[in-house]
Amino acid sequence: MNRFVWGSVAALALSAPVQSFAQDGPVVALSNSFFGNTWRQQMVQAFTDAGNEAKEQGLIGNFIVMNGDGTVVQQQAHMAELILRGVDVITINAASETALNGVIEEACAVGIIVISFDSVASAPCNYQLNFDFDGYKQAQARAVLELIGGEGNAIVVRGVAGSAPDAAMYQAQMSVLEEFPGVTVVAEVYGQATAAVAQSAIANVLPSLPHVDVVLAQGGSDDIGIAQAFSQFGGSYTDRMPVIEGGGGTDFVKWWAEENARNGYQTVSMNTTPGIGGAAMWLAVSMLQGAEAPREMIMPVATVDADNLPAYADLPSGMIISPSYSLEWVQQNLLSN
Numbered sequence: 001m002n003r004f005v006w007g008s009v010a011a012l013a014l015s016a017p018v019q020s021f022a023q024d025g026p027v028v029a030l031s032n033s034f035f036g037n038t039w040r041q042q043m044v045q046a047f048t049d050a051g052n053e054a055k056e057q058g059l060i061g062n063f064i065v066m067n068g069d070g071t072v073v074q075q076q077a078h079m080a081e082l083i084l085r086g087v088d089v090i091t092i093n094a095a096s097e098t099a100l101n102g103v104i105e106e107a108c109a110v111g112i113i114v115i116s117f118d119s120v121a122s123a124p125c126n127y128q129l130n131f132d133f134d135g136y137k138q139a140q141a142r143a144v145l146e147l148i149g150g151e152g153n154a155i156v157v158r159g160v161a162g163s164a165p166d167a168a169m170y171q172a173q174m175s176v177l178e179e180f181p182g183v184t185v186v187a188e189v190y191g192q193a194t195a196a197v198a199q200s201a202i203a204n205v206l207p208s209l210p211h212v213d214v215v216l217a218q219g220g221s222d223d224i225g226i227a228q229a230f231s232q233f234g235g236s237y238t239d240r241m242p243v244i245e246g247g248g249g250t251d252f253v254k255w256w257a258e259e260n261a262r263n264g265y266q267t268v269s270m271n272t273t274p275g276i277g278g279a280a281m282w283l284a285v286s287m288l289q290g291a292e293a294p295r296e297m298i299m300p301v302a303t304v305d306a307d308n309l310p311a312y313a314d315l316p317s318g319m320i321i322s323p324s325y326s327l328e329w330v331q332q333n334l335l336s337n
Contacts, residue, residue, distance in 0.1 A: 025061025026088040028284045033095035035067040037194040039220040047277035072099040079103040089113040089284040094121040097164040117280045119163045128296045131272045136301045137172035140270045151182040152213030157191040159218035173216045193220025202229035212242045219247020219271045248321040257313035269304040273322035282330040297334045
């Protein structure tokens with residue numbers, strides 16, 4: 001679990017005719033609702049890397065990746081196609097917690113194992129591989145609000161609109177804000193967990209706002225976009241940047257380290273790990289081998305703070321901090337309880 005997952009993968013749009021892969025061994029599919037940020041691209045790469053390894057070891061016959069445009073309609077179509085192809089396992093990063101439940105139940109009814117992960121679905125038959133979004137986001141929000149002494153103006157940057165993680169993280173942040181009556185939310189924007197979108201959203205609202213002291217964000221590379229928006233705006237932010245929640249982006253961590261060296265800037269970065277894509281593949285392999293999995297499983301998050309900042313400051317640019325996960329890790333940490 002010490003090796004990091006770097007790199008990205010081009011969107012794999014599949015249009016091959018409906019067929020069964022049963023003669024070649026089990027087939028594991030990924031239905032990914034959204035491909036438009038660094039986190040999702042690394043997640044798909046992690047799934048792909050694990051899939052290639054599983055194929056080389058003869059543990060599966062094939063794997064399929066289908067990336068969507070963020071809409072429920074397209075993901076429903078992808079799921080229907082995967083059912084017709086007769087795959088053995090569908091792992092799904094869902095566009096909606098509830099809207100895919102019908103097609104997931106159809107998959108389960110014909111004997112397909114369904115594992116939703118990260119942005120999970122609530123269909124009773126599916127297995128959930130999730131993060132404790134509520135717990136870690138509460139801890140992070142509390143930490144950054146304490147860094148500003150519990151007083152000041154805040155911007156809340158939401159994530160991928162309509163997704164379960166966005167709803168969970170937002171509610172966690174709102175619950176913590178209730179503990180800090182001295183903090184005023186002066187704007188809420190959607191950053192789509194993407195640097196460029198978050199930067200544009202912040203830049204659009206800054207001219208009309210009082211000085212912002214803290215930004216509660218969601219990750220997926222939005223952190224560096226937020227920092228760049230404030231840096232480019234300048235003015236009072238030249239020497240007094242807000243405390244920005246880090247989301248594990250290596251570009252943000254590098255910026256943070258430079259600011260820290262210049263003026264002692266501090267924050268906390270916590271992020272869900274895109275290596276979950278590989279964990280989902282190995283979970284599928286384990287279940288194909290007969291392992292019994294809990295209906296709900298929780299993955300760890302990555303944390304950077306003042307103590308370990310130097311250890312992460314030299315990582316490659318343009319990525320999200322994440323360990324990779326092996327078959328052994330899945331068996332020991334997800335299936336051993």
